[in-house]
Amino acid sequence: MSAPRRVLVVGATGHLGSAIARALARRGDQVVLTARDAERLEALAHELAHLTIPHPPPPRMISADLRAPEGPAHLADAVLATGGLDDLVLAGGPFPRTPLNALSREALLDALTVHTVAPLLLANALAEQLTLSNGAIVALSDAGVTRPYPNHLAYLAAKGALEAGLRALATELAPRVRVNALALGIVTDPESGHDPARATRLAARTPMGRFGTPEEVAHATLALLDATWTTGEVWGVGR
Template identity: 35%
Template sequence: MNKVVLITGGAKRVGAGIARYLHARGWRVLLHYRASSAEAQALADELNALRADSVAIYQLDLLQIERLPELVAAAIAQFGRLDAVINNASSFFPTPIGEFSEAAWTDLLGSNLKAPLFLAQAACDELKKTQGCIVSIADIHVERPFPLHTLYTVAKAGLVAMTKSLARELAPNVRVNAVAPGANIWPDDGGIFTQESRSQILGSIPLGRIGRPDDLAQAIHFLLEAPYLTGVVLPVDGGRSVVL
């Protein structure tokens, strides 16, 4: 396989898990990162040691919208094609009503919605050439909002709407889908998820554990390889959305 995937925020945590999973299945990977240069380089070195010249890295602040075409150009320059874009990069922090700012709006809406939308625009011509696809990471809390996270919820809801709209507009040449995780690696949230709240969440998951990066990566891989699926938002939450 010579397929190429661009993963935003791919240097660590879930993004790195997705990169490892897809790389193990033959994909070549362009890892985007913003600040995690050491982690990005270490992951690229790890994977290139397994298969030479199969991973490249590119640094960019996704809120610099005018520079997003650089990511597409980097994939073409390094690998000669682009088959998939995974919108993984995301800001996540609480924004209680009465306290949030325009800066928080810019950050949360920018990383979770604006950048994925403009990156899709930048990538669509190359994806059409390869009959490629876009997969975004949404959230089960779009339907049942998590307390104190209104701006994040609005952004992810927009990402779901984007997925469905682009699935229609870019068909039949480009498929556009999303996965919607529940708990998958506890976030660095400044203490919003206390030990008590984590135990409560864990107790509400029918399958009895929080997700792992491989759980999301497996679902993403399925969507990448499913030629008759577009406009789908696939829950990957251990059944938690059934009981919320």
């Protein structure tokens, strides 16, 4: 068994981020949780601290808003102040609906700030520490970057820019830091309402005939964190 790692999960209170945090904690890694909602962070940290595994490393919490101009730098400073870092998981950001007739400069800039600018600035701010630990960066992207769907132009443009930035970052940080992404198909969100008939139609169009689960995304994330001969790649999952 490999030695435990110290992993920062950005967007830890979302349905994907929390599943990734649980999977990391269950295998014995120390998880540093960050999100905007301090109450939800505290609840997740309490849950992870009481997992039924021998002596789970205590999770750390950092409430942060990466949309602020200094947000990524402040978060990086806070993470390093808690004792360093081995790996980074970028799982944050909303899924805004932007019909073409509602597209605006503001909508594009908002999506780019959350899904491209903030993640790349944070990764850059942590690059020196990740280099020291031979670390890995894994970001969640979207299969819609290469197979677009309607009404999400700003979001998909931002995710496409993120993938390009991560590939460039992989070149800059090789060979000490691996940088990769997961391009996700549709994943079930247990907290969102949905139209069962529409969900059935969409699922039938996928190769697997169903939506993915947050736990399956977590499994793929851990696999990519552990893929020691892989960098600059975007793995398609559930397309």
